[in-house]
Amino acid sequence: MTKTPSSSFDILASLSPASSGAPRLNGADSRVSGIISLREVSKTYDLGEVRVEALKGLSLEITGGQFVAIMGASGSGKSTMLNILGCLDRPSSGVYLLDGVDVSTFSAAQRADIRNQKIGFIFQSFNLLARTTVWENIEAPMLYGGVPKPERAKRIEEALKVVGIPEKAKALPNQLSGGQQQRVAVARALVNRPAILLADEPTGNLDSATSEEIMRFLQHLNRQKQITLVMVTHEHDIAAYASRIIHMKDGRILSDEVNEEMKRDA
Amino acid sequence: MSFWVIVRISLKALSRNKIRSVLTMLGIIIGVGAVIAMVSVGQGAQRQVQEEIAAMGTNTLMVWTGSMRSMGVRGGTGTMNTLTAEDFEAMVYECPAVKAVSPSASTMGQVVFGDQNWSTRVEGYNEQLPALRNWNIVQGSFFDESHVKTAARVAVLGQTVVNQLFGGSDPVGQTIRIKNLPFRVLGVLDKKGFNAWGRDQDDTIMVPYTTVQKKFQGGVLYVQSGMVGAASARATYAAQEQITALLRQRHRLGPFQDDDFTVRNLSEIAETAEATNRIMTTLLASIAAVSLLVGGIGIMNIMLVAVSERTREIGIRMAIGARPGHVRVQFLSESIVLCVCGGILGLALGVGGSVGISQFLGWPTLISPNSIVISIIFSGAIGIFFGYYPAHKAAGLDPIEALRYE
Numbered sequence: 001m002t003k004t005p006s007s008s009f010d011i012l013a014s015l016s017p018a019s020s021g022a023p024r025l026n027g028a029d030s031r032v033s034g035i036i037s038l039r040e041v042s043k044t045y046d047l048g049e050v051r052v053e054a055l056k057g058l059s060l061e062i063t064g065g066q067f068v069a070i071m072g073a074s075g076s077g078k079s080t081m082l083n084i085l086g087c088l089d090r091p092s093s094g095v096y097l098l099d100g101v102d103v104s105t106f107s108a109a110q111r112a113d114i115r116n117q118k119i120g121f122i123f124q125s126f127n128l129l130a131r132t133t134v135w136e137n138i139e140a141p142m143l144y145g146g147v148p149k150p151e152r153a154k155r156i157e158e159a160l161k162v163v164g165i166p167e168k169a170k171a172l173p174n175q176l177s178g179g180q181q182q183r184v185a186v187a188r189a190l191v192n193r194p195a196i197l198l199a200d201e202p203t204g205n206l207d208s209a210t211s212e213e214i215m216r217f218l219q220h221l222n223r224q225k226q227i228t229l230v231m232v233t234h235e236h237d238i239a240a241y242a243s244r245i246i247h248m249k250d251g252r253i254l255s256d257e258v259n260e261e262m263k264r265d266a
Numbered sequence: 267m268s269f270w271v272i273v274r275i276s277l278k279a280l281s282r283n284k285i286r287s288v289l290t291m292l293g294i295i296i297g298v299g300a301v302i303a304m305v306s307v308g309q310g311a312q313r314q315v316q317e318e319i320a321a322m323g324t325n326t327l328m329v330w331t332g333s334m335r336s337m338g339v340r341g342g343t344g345t346m347n348t349l350t351a352e353d354f355e356a357m358v359y360e361c362p363a364v365k366a367v368s369p370s371a372s373t374m375g376q377v378v379f380g381d382q383n384w385s386t387r388v389e390g391y392n393e394q395l396p397a398l399r400n401w402n403i404v405q406g407s408f409f410d411e412s413h414v415k416t417a418a419r420v421a422v423l424g425q426t427v428v429n430q431l432f433g434g435s436d437p438v439g440q441t442i443r444i445k446n447l448p449f450r451v452l453g454v455l456d457k458k459g460f461n462a463w464g465r466d467q468d469d470t471i472m473v474p475y476t477t478v479q480k481k482f483q484g485g486v487l488y489v490q491s492g493m494v495g496a497a498s499a500r501a502t503y504a505a506q507e508q509i510t511a512l513l514r515q516r517h518r519l520g521p522f523q524d525d526d527f528t529v530r531n532l533s534e535i536a537e538t539a540e541a542t543n544r545i546m547t548t549l550l551a552s553i554a555a556v557s558l559l560v561g562g563i564g565i566m567n568i569m570l571v572a573v574s575e576r577t578r579e580i581g582i583r584m585a586i587g588a589r590p591g592h593v594r595v596q597f598l599s600e601s602i603v604l605c606v607c608g609g610i611l612g613l614a615l616g617v618g619g620s621v622g623i624s625q626f627l628g629w630p631t632l633i634s635p636n637s638i639v640i641s642i643i644f645s646g647a648i649g650i651f652f653g654y655y656p657a658h659k660a661a662g663l664d665p666i667e668a669l670r671y672e
């Protein structure tokens with residue numbers, strides 16, 4: 001793949017802690033965090049007459065800083081698991097320990113705080129706030145997190161640079177391409193310096209060139225910042241960027257292996 | 267997350283939908299405007315009553331024939347013809363607290379001068395009236411005791427009557443015809459303006475009460491009502507007691523018989539007028555409040571629509587860390603902002619309406635700081651009351667369902 005000068009994420013290298021004293025998005029990389037532990041987790045949807053068992057006693061350990069791809073047929077429970085990992089949903093039974101804390105019993109407000117502080121989401125459909133500028137979209141998590149204004153401005157500018165669209169701060173989402181929108185979503189996911197990044201088919205709505213760019217960036221981020229990255233995908237090309245690949249079927253883990261042919265950024 | 271940050275989010279959301287926001291506010295604007303305007307009419311009338319009473323002097327009392335229990339259930343005043351001119355004369359001699367009295371007798375009638383004619387009130391009093399009512403003569407003079415004794419056909423005119431009959435020319439010494447009888451004009455009364463009930467006080471002719479009795483009431487001897495001046499404001503209640511005792515004695519009423527007359531001091535009359543006014547004001551305000559209620563229901567309706575339209579936004583906000591409480595406050599503050607802005611605009615409308623009412627209808631209006639503060643607080647309360655359910659619904663959404671919403 002050829003790199004155009006305007007292309008994206010190369011600037012990250014200059015911002016990474018290894019190369020210079022430039023500002024870093026994730027300042028907490030010395031801390032051991034982003035450790036995920038699911039124990040016998042089940043999720044059952046009760047639809048009156050039918051009960052759908054989306055997860056059937058699933059156990060899983062992910063150490064801090066890992067890059068895990070979740071694969072499997074449609075309906076195998078990938079999104080359900082990711083939603084539980086992201087504290088958007090609660091298991092029907094079983095325990096979810098996040099950095100050693102049992103969050104499966106947390107209240108809605110407590111889970112909101114966990115999502116705000118520890119987790120960044122990237123969705124297939126971007127999920128930016130409509131009719132809200134890029135700047136305000138990236139600012140939103142910090143508003144809920146109580147970050148003071150000057151610090152917010154600093155972090156937004158950094159994040160925009162890191163994802164390579166500093167000139168789009170005042171743009172509205174519908175004025176951006178899919179790739180640009182996903183970059184805004186990534187910037188928003190990173191701005192509160194989460195330990196875990198969860199992505200549900202992040203490249204599902206992107207063309208292959210843009211998908212590759214995004215994947216290289218996510219991989220880079222995972223390496224540089226030691227952010228735990230869990231990504232759902234059904235494309236082998238995309239899963240290839242991960243260091244560990246889990247296959248799911250009918251709410252269970254079918255296979256769980258190290259990705260020996262991991263794609264690497266050249 | 268600070269409260270003001272959430273309010274800013276709400277303001278942004280509202281400004282994205284300006285036309286809808288304004289239409290939503292319209293109910294509140296009209297409701298608050300109506301309440302403010304109606305209350306200003308009521309309070310204006312009330313203040314005028316107070317001012318008039320103060321101008322007339324707090325030492326004035328009124329006496330009517332017939333008894334009147336507090337709410338007027340009993341017979342009503344003026345239904346029995348028990349008072350006489352002698353009763354009034356006796357008050358001056360027998361009651362130390364009474365300084366001056368004037369019986370009164372009035373009628374309506376056609377007044378003619380040259381080719382001009384005018385229909386007005388013809389009020390009969392004795393010569394004490396200018397002192398009793400604090401009402402001066404600006405031209406000529408009032409009639410005197412001898413005019414009253416002889417039931418002379420002399421008249422003193424109010425300014426409105428002068429304008430209607432004489433235009434610019436001097437009426438003193440001219441002869442006018444009241445109900446076809448000739449009267450000599452003695453003088454002109456000072457301008458008084460409208461009273462609290464919207465009556466033009468200058469649209470009147472004053473003649474000796476004896477003349478009214480003899481010429482217009484077929485020679486009756488009884489007096490329906492009269493005015494009494496107490497020696498001082500503090501003597502008013504003493505005067506009331508003394509008059510009551512005197513009249514009971516003169517009318518030979520036994521201890522178990524009710525009064526066949528009514529004595530009221532002006533502050534009591536003012537209270538009655540105020541009570542009437544309050545009822546009117548409350549009635550008008552409650553009709554206006556119904557439109558405010560309808561406005562509130564409109565707010566709730568729009569907020570419910572907004573919540574379901576913005577389900578996805580709510581899901582996104584929850585995913586990035588908004589607590590249910592944040593979402594609740596966001597939507598609640600949207601409806602409060604709508605209502606308070608509507609309240610402020612409604613206030614402007616109400617003030618404008620009240621100015622219009624006093625200019626075009628000539629009614630006195632008064633906007634008190636109280637009604638401004640209350641209307642703003644009240645519209646905020648409506649925002650909370652009608653915004654709570656939609657906000658609660660938004661806060662209770664499941665993040666995953668909300669994110670999946672198309």
Ligand SMILES: Nc1ncnc2c1ncn2[C@@H]1O[C@H](COP(=O)(O)OP(=O)(O)O)[C@@H](O)[C@H]1O
Nearest residue numbers: 045052053054073074075076077078079080081
């Ligand atoms: N909210 C829900 N209500 C009922 N059933 C659901 C719900 N969400 C998911 N399911 C069911 O759970 C199973 C797993 O769904 P999901 O986790 O979305 O699968 P995947 O993401 O692997 O395609 C499917 O059978 C799906 O129909």
Ligand SMILES: [Mg+2]
Nearest residue numbers: 075078079080
């Ligand atoms: Mg899915």
